[in-house]
Amino acid sequence: MGHRSKTKSIKAKAPSSSKRVPAHRVAKSYHVPESATEIPKDSVNRRIVFRFDCVDLEADCPWSLAHMSDEEHRLLLLKMRDFEKATVGEIISPSYQAFTCYPDFTQCPNQTPQDRLAKYYEREGDALAQFRLGGTERLYGFLVGNEFHILWWDPNHEVWPSTRKHT
Template structure:
């Protein structure tokens, strides 16, 4: 009987009880310790509202993807609990933008108690919900509208 197992050409084989895998450390460097590093989910992106990512121009999408890739090497502690940028958490009940609150209610996410954000430039912010090391992306706020600063020029 012929084996139905597939191998990726050029990858060293590693046998398991069920299938043949490549050497993960060679194929995906850093993957063994990714449990404490930030990673992304896009299931809850709000593309029906003003801060969706589906209509971004290619150049801006490239900028966003470069920023996401740039922080994937960092741990949650480095991003959010350092007392500095780029990450912050906000209590949902203090969200000042009524349209944003309405969007969350429409998406049935208004029971969340905290929303997180990553600052990727002067005004650009990525908002979502952080669960362990997974950032569930909701909005790309290029104009700092979701949670406007009280400071000038931010």
């Protein structure tokens, strides 16, 4: 990763020389407390901003922004521009329907993102979240106040697959 967040709540992990913990045990240690989904009152009326300090650019990342096509990049920038017009309060509203916060990512049916989070990030209470950009396109990251720290670009809805068709 190589990128360190300037916020205290998200830190990239340094490579470990110790024995790797089996994957089925790693994900169970990753749990975001329910309080992480509570947005501070001073953030609710602020517009959402995007940060790139947590982007997963590792070569083995299946959802790296580095793998985007020119058209996907264009779509992402247009959507981000639209999202930045909204306040955090508007985005987290159930009527917004383009944002989901995951208070317990261990419930994710895909083990790969759980393993990547455990391998590369130390969690101190911020919730993993996603913006829906289109039919299957998703942008994952950490919501910290009014800052969305981008992590993954998921063009095929693979990080947290839906059982519904065309989503």
